[in-house]
Amino acid sequence: FKLALALVPAVAIAALVWLRHAQYADKQNTRAIKERWEWKTPPIAHLLKKHFLPRDPLMAADALGAIAFMSELRTLDMLGLNDHYLAHHRPKDMGKGFLGHELGDGQYFLRRNPDLVFFLPPGGVQQARFRGGVEMQADPRFHQRYVAIKFESTRPFKNSANIWVNWQSERIGLTQSGGVVHIPGYLLASTGGTVAAEDGAGKLSGSAPQGKALRFDHLPALAAAGRRRFEVIGSGGPATLRVGSRATGALLGEGAAALELDIPADAGELWLEAVPATKQRIFVHEVVIRPL
Numbered sequence: 240f241k242l243a244l245a246l247v248p249a250v251a252i253a254a255l256v257w258l259r260h261a262q263y264a265d266k267q268n269t270r271a272i273k274e275r276w277e278w279k280t281p282p283i284a285h286l287l288k289k290h291f292l293p294r295d296p297l298m299a300a301d302a303l304g305a306i307a308f309m310s311e312l313r314t315l316d317m318l319g320l321n322d323h324y325l326a327h328h329r330p331k332d333m334g335k336g337f338l339g340h341e342l343g344d345g346q347y348f349l350r351r352n353p354d355l356v357f358f359l360p361p362g363g364v365q366q367a368r369f370r371g372g373v374e375m376q377a378d379p380r381f382h383q384r385y386v387a388i389k390f391e392s393t394r395p396f397k398n399s400a401n402i403w404v405n406w407q408s409e410r411i412g413l414t415q416s417g418g419v420v421h422i423p424g425y426l427l428a429s430t431g432g433t434v435a436a437e438d439g440a441g442k443l444s445g446s447a448p449q450g451k452a453l454r455f456d457h458l459p460a461l462a463a464a465g466r467r468r469f470e471v472i473g474s475g476g477p478a479t480l481r482v483g484s485r486a487t488g489a490l491l492g493e494g495a496a497a498l499e500l501d502i503p504a505d506a507g508e509l510w511l512e513a514v515p516a517t518k519q520r521i522f523v524h525e526v527v528i529r530p531l
Contacts, residue, residue: 277305280361282392283400284309287355290443294410296354301343301369306360315353317371318342330370345374349381354411356385356403363401386457388425391434391446399434406457413457418530420458424473424523427453427513438474438522445513445523446475453513453523456485464504466531469511471496476519480526481512499531 262268287298287310300306301317319325319342326342333341348356348371356375358367365387367373375381385403392398406412406426414421424445425435432451438444445453471478473496481493482500486507492500495516502509515521 276361279398280305280309281395282398283361283390283402285394286390286392286437286443287312291355291411296408296410297351298355298357299348299351299353300357300360301340301367301372302360306357312355315348315351317348318369336370340369343369343371343374345371345376345378347371348375349378352384352405354405354408356405357400358403361398361400365401365403386426386429386455388428389434390425390428391436406455413459415459420528422455422458422511422526422528424453424525427455427511427523427526429456430454436522438524440474442474442522442524444473446520447513447515447523448520449515449518451514453521454510455526456510458509458511458528460507460509464502464506466499466501468529468531469498469500470527470529471513471523472525472527473513473521473523475515475522477516478513478521478523479516481514483510484508485510
């Protein structure tokens with residue numbers, strides 16, 4: 240008995256040594272210790288907060304914690320951890336998938352019509368990975384409403400994120416009033432090599448270097464045929480503006496940042512591009528279209 244009692248401290252120490260080794264050898268423990276993706280969130284969260292919070296948009300996201308907390312935007316939890324509707328409308332195969340990631344309803348999300356859709360923050364992806372997002376992207380209405388924009392921020396450090404933006408949104412999208420159309424510049428940052436970022440004055444813009452084109456493909460058919468003035472408002476280098484018809488494929492005109500064009504009756508929906516006219520990067524704050 241005395242021998243066994245004397246061995247207790249040694250056995251306890253050996254057990255603790257083994258436990259420590261086992262804890263560090265466990266892959267999930269190691270992942271939890273080293274995981275730092277949440278701390279990549281501040282640049283994009285602060286950018287969204289600064290430029291969008293005053294407009295009160297609704298952001299849907301499927302990794303909601305950090306981006307919701309730091310941006311302070313109204314949010315729609317696409318994984319349903321804090322969504323009343325999803326909690327009471329579970330999928331039929333519930334319990335067979337990845338724990339905590341099974342809820343989702345694309346039709347419900349489309350009915351909510353979020354202004355921003357953020358698949359897998361903080362970096363974002365263009366193709367959804369979870370149920371609700373996959374169902375959203377399978378519906379043609381998603382691609383009619385949303386454009387994938389790459390946002391970039393350098394404060395407090397440089398980072399970027401792919402976010403789907405509802406270009407029809409009354410809060411952050413294209414607006415029309417009295418025949419005048421306003422297209423926010425960040426909606427043009429939908430092509431490779433372009434970003435939605437702040438210019439030197441802190442204005443959120445669509446930005447492109449030489450050889451890249453800012454482009455918007457969803458300009459609705461104008462109310463009537465006639466003469467229109469297309470104007471690029473921005474900073475940085477001078478921009479060349481191109482306007483074409485999606486229906487006919489024709490280039491309707493090309494010129495300096497202020498361009499006047501006769502729009503034919505059969506033009507239908509239009510596309511427009513802004514490209515740097517020199518080696519200097521351009522920052523487009525907005526494109527304004529006025530009837531003449």
